[in-house]
Amino acid sequence: MDRRTFLKASAGAGAFAAAGGLSAPAIAQGAAKTLRFVPQANLANFDPIWGTQYVVRNAAVLVWDTLYGFDENLKPQRQMVESEETSSDGLTWTFKLRPGLKFHDGEPVLAKDVVASLTRWSSRDTMGLMLKALQQELVAVDDRTVKWVLKKPYPKMLLALAKNSTPMAFIMPERIAKTDPFKQIEEYIGSGPMKFAKGEWVPGAKAVFEKFADYKPRDEKASWLAGGKNMLIDRIEWVVMPDPATAAAALQNGEVDWWENPITDLVPLLKKNRNVAVDIADPLGNIGAFRMNHLHPPFNDVKVRRAVLMALDQEEYMRALVGDDNSLWKPLPGYFTPGTPLYSEAGGEILKGKRDLAAAKKLLAESSYKGEPVTCIVAQDQPITKAQGDVTAELLKRLGMNVDFVATDWGTTGQRRALKSPPGQGGWGMFHTWHAGADCLNPAVYIAIRATGEKAWFGWPDVPAVETEVNNWFEAKNLDEEKAIIARLNKAALDSVVYAPTGFFLTYQAWRKNISGIGKGPIPFAWGVSKTA
C-alpha cells in the first residue's frame, strides 16, 4: 500500500478505538459494600504454610479457618471444633467438627481434610514439628471426628492449634493439603468467611476477597480469632501502596478506607483530617531487635555483648522508630511482650537507668575485642531496620568499636544472615530485625529466644541455661510455675545476651470515619467491620 493509504488507515483505526472507549459504560461500583484496605506489604504469594510472612497470614485468615483460635485474652477457643476430648493419660486427643461447615467450592469440610491439613502444617511449624515427633497416629475416625494419638502428653496442644503466629493451623481441602509443604499450593480454597478472587489477583498491586455466602459463623461474640466471624462487607480489596506518602494522601481523599500501618510521622496529619480516625493497631506491639553473631569474634565473647547492651539506649532506638509520641513505646529490659502474663524484667538491670558509657568502654577494654571491624547488616528497604541500623552505627561508634556498615535490602539480609562463615569471609557480625509481640509471648512461639547453638535462629546463641528453662516450661503445670520459669529464663538470656532488644513499640492503624467495627489486634480482623456510604 502506498503512503497515503497507510496514513489514512492508521488515522481511521485510531478514531475507531477512541470512539469505542467513549461509549463504554462506567462499571457500577457497589461502593458501600467494598472495603479498600492498604496492607503492610505486598501479597506476593498466598500459601500460609509455605510462606510465613505476616502479610500472607493476615490475608489467609479471611480465606481459611482454624480448629481453634486465640481470643483477645490469648486463650484458645473453639472455632471449627464443636467439642474435644483428652484421654486421661493425656496421649489421645479427639476433636469433633461443627456440623454444616463447607468449603468455598461447595464441598463439606470432612475429618480427612483436617488430617491432611494438620499433617502439612506440622511439617513446617515449630510446635507442629514437636507434635509430629511425638505422633503415634493422626486419623479421621469418621466424617466429623479426628483422633490424634501421641507417645507423650503435650499439654500445649490447643495453644498450638489456636496460635496466631505463623504458620497457623489452617484447614484446607485434602487434595490441596496434600501438596508438598515445601512447594506452594496453587488453589486457594478454604472454609473461611471470604473467598479469594484469584482471577483478580495482581501480586504487588491488588488482591480481592469476596464474601462466602455459605459461611456459618459461631454464635459467640467475635474476639480476635475466636467467636463468630460475621462479615458485614461483601468485598474487600487489598491495594498495595509501597509509598507511605501516597497511601496517606489516598486515605485523606477517600480513595482507600483502611490503612494497616501508617508511619508515625504522618499520623498527626491523619489525625487532623475530620474524616479519618487513628488508633493503636495491636496492643501486643512489636519488639525491636538486633542479633549478634555468637559464632565468631568479636561477639563470641559475652563481655563484648554485655558492653554493647550497657551502652545501648533504648529510648534513642524507640524515638528513631516512633518519633515524639511517648505513648507509642516502652523500654524493654527483658525479652517477653509487656502486658502479657509471662512478661519479666529479671536480669534487666543492665538495660535500665542512665547509660554508663564509661563502664561500657571499660568492659569492652577487658574483653577480647581487638579493634576489628564489626560487619553490621542493615536492610534499607524496611523502615524499622533502617532506622535501627543508623542508631546502632552511632552506638558502636560511641563505644569505640569499628563499624563496617553494610547497607543492603531485606532479601539479601535474609540470605546473608544464614551464612555461618566468619565476618571477613562473607559472614556477618550483627543484623537488625523485629518481632511481633504476638510472637514473643512464650517459648513455644518464640523462635528467636531459643539458644540451641548451631540449631538456633540466626546468631546461633548457645546458652544451656535458657534451654533448660524452655524444657521446664513445656512441662509446667500452671501459670505460677510458668512465671517463675520464665523469670529464670529471662535472666539467663540477658546474662548471655541471646539478642539485643532495642525496645517495645506500638504502631498505629488509620481508617475513614464511615467505617466502623475496627478493633485492635495482631491481625487486621475484617469481621464485624461495616461501611456506611
Added chain:
Amino acid sequence: MFAYVVRRIIATIPVMAVVALFVFSLLFIAPGDPAAVIAGDQATPEQIERIRQSLGLDRPFLVQFSEWVWRLLHFDLGRSIFTNLPVTTMIAQRIEPTLSLTLITLVLSVIVAVPIGVLAAWKAGSFVDRAIMGFAVFGFSVPVFVIGYLLAYFFALELEWLPVQGYTPFAHGFVPWLENLILPSIALGCVYIALIARITRATMLEVLQQDYIRTARAKGLAQTPILFIHALKNASVPIVTVIGIGIALLIGGAVVTESVFAIPGLGRLTVDAILRRDYPVIQGIVLLFSFVYVLVNLGVDLIYTLIDPRIRY
C-alpha cells in the same frame, strides 16, 4: 520494502540474544536469595535450603540457561518464584497501566513540545525563545519524583481536581481512566517535553535557513503554512528519532512515576522483582522492554519512509 522489514527483524535477533545472555548471567551471579525471603523471618537454614531445592536454584548455570532458552522459544517465560503465577500472566496483568501511561505521556509531550520548539525556533534569540529553552532545561534538571509530589500536592490534595493515586482501567470509562493518568503523565513528560522541544528548535533553526524556505517566503506564503508544512516536515526526521530514543527514557522514568502515584504497572513490578530477586520476572520484563525498544526503532525507521520520501530502502 517488505524485504527490508524482514531483514531488519532478523537483524534484531543477535541483539536480543545478547540481552538474553546478559540478563540471565547478571542475575545468576547476584547475591541475595529469594529462597530466604520466601521462607520468611522465622525459618531455619535447613528450611531455606529445602525451598531453594524445590525452586531448582541449586543447579549449574548451563543447565538452567539451556532450559530457559528452550522455554523462551515456546513463549514460556517461566513462573514467578514468589507468586507462582506464569510470568506472562503477571506481565499481561500489568501492561495496560504502563502502556496507557506511556501513551498519554507520549501524546501529551509531542503535542506540547513540538509547537513550542517551533515557536522558539521562529522567534530565535528573542525573550520567548530564551524563556522556552530555559523552561526546557529546567525540565531536565528537576527529578521526576519531586515534580510528581508537587503536582500531587497541588492538584490532588489542595485543589482536589484529580485523584492522588491509582489507576482506573480503560474499560471502566474513558474519563476516569484519563483522570488518573493526567498528573503522572505531566510528571513523567517534563523531561521528554524538554528533550523534544530542544531538538525541534535546533532542527527547525537549521531548516529555516534553507533556500526553499526563503523561496516560500518570497512567494508570499503566510508564516504558519511555512512553519508547519514546509519547515516542520523537513525537520521531522531528527525529531522522530528523538521521540524513539526517548521511549527508553520513558520506560525508565515510569518506574519512579508508578511508585509515586501507586500505578500498578510494569515499572513497579520490575523494581519489586529486582529487590526480591524474583529471577524469572526480571528476565521476562527486561526481555520484553528490549523487544519493545527494538520494535520502536523499527517503527521509527518505517515512519521515516512515510515522512521523507527521499529515504528509500
Added chain:
Amino acid sequence: MPAVATPALPDLWPPVKIRRGFLGFLRRHPTVAIGSALLIVMIAIALFAPYLGTVDPTTLNTARRTRAPSADFWFGTDMLGRDIYSRVMYGARVSLTVGFSVAICASLIGLAIGLISGMLRFADGFIMRIMDGLMSIPPILLAIALMALTRGSIGNVILAITIAEIPRVSRLVRGVVLSLREQPYVDAAIAAGTRTPLIILRHILPNTLAPMTVQATYICASAMIIEAILSFIGAGVPPITPSWGNIMAEGRSLWQVKPFIVFFPAVFLSLTVLAVNLVGDGLRDALDPRMAKAL
C-alpha cells in the same frame, strides 16, 4: 595582465563588533555564564563543606528529630535528628563525585570501545551488537539491576551508572571514527604507512574531543539524576554518607508534613544539574554549532 584595482565594495550591513575571547563568549551566552557560576559555587560547597558552619552530618540525636528550620538548624533536622544543612553541604560531595566520575569513566571507556570498534572492522559488528543490546535496556533499569548485584556504596553506584552510559558514548565515538576514516587525509596517512596508533592520536582523537566533551557534560547531569532515582528506589548510596538523592529518599514519606527534608536537597540537585546542562549547551555552541543537531 596589468593589475586592476578592485573598487572597495560597500558594506551590505554594518560591521558588527565581535568581542573575541572567553569573556566575549560569556557575554553572548549569558546562560552559560550563569551555569558556570552555579557550578563553581557547588564545587566550592563540596570542597569547603567542613568550613561552612556545618557539623558532623552523621551525628544523630533522635530526641530532636524532624524539627523545622530554625536558627540552630538552618535547614531543619531529619528523621534521626541529623542536621539537614550539614547533610546537604556534604551531600554535594557525593553527588558531584558521582556525576564527574561517571562522566569521566564512561567517556574514557566509551572512547576506547568506540575507537576499537571504528578502527577494527572485524571487531565492529560484534562490539556494536553488545552495545546495542545494552542500549536496548532502559538505563535506569540497568543501573538498578546492577546495584542489586552488590551492596550500596559510592563506588558501586558509579560503576553501575557508568556501565549504563558507556554504550551511547561508544556509539558516538564510533560514528566520528567511521566518518573520519573516509576522509582523504586519513587515507593518505594510511597509504603513507603511518601506524594506526599514530593515526588515532594525530587525526582521529582530536576530532572526537569536541563531541565527547559535550556528551560528557550531559552524562554528568544524567548521572546525578540517576543517582537520585537509585536512592529513591533504595538502591543507592547508603545514608551513612549523605547524598542529595538519599536525603530526598529518606524524607519522601514525610513530604506532606515536613517538606523541608525533600525541598532543600531537591533545590540543590536541580540547580547543579541545571548548571551542568547550561555549561554543556554553551560548550556545544562554542565548539561546533553543527553538533547541535547531532546531540
